Amino acid sequence: AGMDLRPALAAALTGVFVWAAASKLIAPRRWREAVSAYRPGSLERATLVGVPLAEGAVGALILAGASAYGTALALVLLGGFSSAIVRARALHGSKVPCGCFGRTKVRDYRVLLARNLALAFLALAVLATGASFPLLQWARLPGGEEIVPALLVAAGLALALWLGRMTAAALRRQPG
Secondary structure (H helix, E strand, C coil): CCCCCHHHHHHHHHHHHHHHHHHHHHCHHHHHHHHHHCCCHHHHHHHHHHHHHHHHHHHHHHHCCCHHHHHHHHHHHHHHHHHHHHHHHHHHCCEEECCCCCCCCEEEHHHHHHHHHHHHHHHHHHHHHCCCCCHHHHCCCCCHHHHHHHHHHHHHHHHHHHHHHHHHHHHHHCCC
C-alpha cells in the first residue's frame, strides 16, 4: 500500500490559488496595471476585486473540506483566465501582461496557457480523486475563555500585515 498523495494534490492547488490572491493584495498597483492592460472595459472594477476574492475562495473552500466546489471554481477561473490571455494576445502580440504571482510583468502567452493547462490538470486530478486538504476541519475553534485571546491574536496578525504592507510601500517610495 503506497502513500496517499491526494492531500498533497489538494494542498498544491490550494497553495497556488492562495499565493495568486495574496500577490494581488500585496502588490495592488501592479495588479491594477495588469488588469488595465487587458482592457476589460466595464468589467475592470469587478475584475480587480473579484479575481483575488475568487482565488482566495478556491483555497478557503478546499481548506474547509469542500474540495469539489473549490476545484470547480478553480476550473472556471482557469477557463476565464485562458480566455483573457487569448484576447490579450490579439491586443498585445505574443507577450501579454501577466497579473499572476511573481515579478514578471509580461510573459509569452503560450507559457501562460501552458501553466493554466497544468493547473487545470491538477484541479481535475483533485476533483477525480476526491482529494481534500481539510485543514479547517482539523482545527479546533476557540471557545469560552479562549475567545478574547484568540481575537487579540487575530487583531495583532492583521495589524502586523498592515504595518508590513505600509512599510514596504514607504520603502518603495524612498529614492535610490
